[in-house]
Amino acid sequence: MTRRVAILLFDGFDLIDAGGPYEVFLTASRLAERDGLPPQYEVLLVSSGGADAVAFGGMTLTKLHDAAATGRVDIAIVPGTVDVATAVADSALAATVEGLLGASDVMASVCTGAFLLAEAGALVGKSATTHWEDVAELAQTGKVGAAQTGVRWVDEGEIVTSGGLTSGMHMALHLVARDLGVDHALRTARQLDLPWNPNGVS
Numbered sequence: 001m002t003r004r005v006a007i008l009l010f011d012g013f014d015l016i017d018a019g020g021p022y023e024v025f026l027t028a029s030r031l032a033e034r035d036g037l038p039p040q041y042e043v044l045l046v047s048s049g050g051a052d053a054v055a056f057g058g059m060t061l062t063k064l065h066d067a068a069a070t071g072r073v074d075i076a077i078v079p080g081t082v083d084v085a086t087a088v089a090d091s092a093l094a095a096t097v098e099g100l101l102g103a104s105d106v107m108a109s110v111c112t113g114a115f116l117l118a119e120a121g122a123l124v125g126k127s128a129t130t131h132w133e134d135v136a137e138l139a140q141t142g143k144v145g146a147a148q149t150g151v152r153w154v155d156e157g158e159i160v161t162s163g164g165l166t167s168g169m170h171m172a173l174h175l176v177a178r179d180l181g182v183d184h185a186l187r188t189a190r191q192l193d194l195p196w197n198p199n200g201v202s
Contacts, residue, residue, distance in 0.1 A: 160174070
């Protein structure tokens with residue numbers, strides 16, 4: 001079974017927050033194909049209305065899929081941004097996040113993407129994490145059950161949040177482990193030349 005992964009892009013997103021998980025899922029799928037299995041992941045880059053997205057620093061990504069037209073996905077990932085206030089105030093982005101929340105089996109965030117999940121009501125009564133600089137601010141939103149620090153990711157079943165920047169890769173490996181087993185996740189981490197702890201600590 002090929003799992004569909006949608007990674008949401010928007011103006012100001014952090015490139016590694018999206019690109020890291022992108023590489024993890026593609027690598028996990030490639031290793032499965034080496035084993036004679038079908039591709040395990042189809043990774044889609046999506047945006048509100050399929051519009052181009054300019055990452056923090058200026059890199060522009062084009063030919064994106066319209067998030068509202070992608071249909072059901074197994075995993076949706078929301079990256080973070082330096083300008084959290086602008087992202088949270090973007091009504092079109094909020095609607096897209098809410099749409100993905102309703103169209104995905106697992107909704108995940110990287111870094112400050114947790115603030116977009118919180119705004120959508122996805123973290124009420126749940127533990128979550130974000131970049132270590134922003135954990136206290138996430139807690140102060142009043143829209144999260146508990147904000148955790150000192151972990152790479154927090155798994156609440158249908159909602160998974162991860163810490164800053166490269167923690168998105170560690171969280172994506174955790175999702176691979178959930179789908180394909182810890183051994184496959186460890187192989188994927190090795191292929192990426194990335195030390196990975198299945199327990200989610202540094």
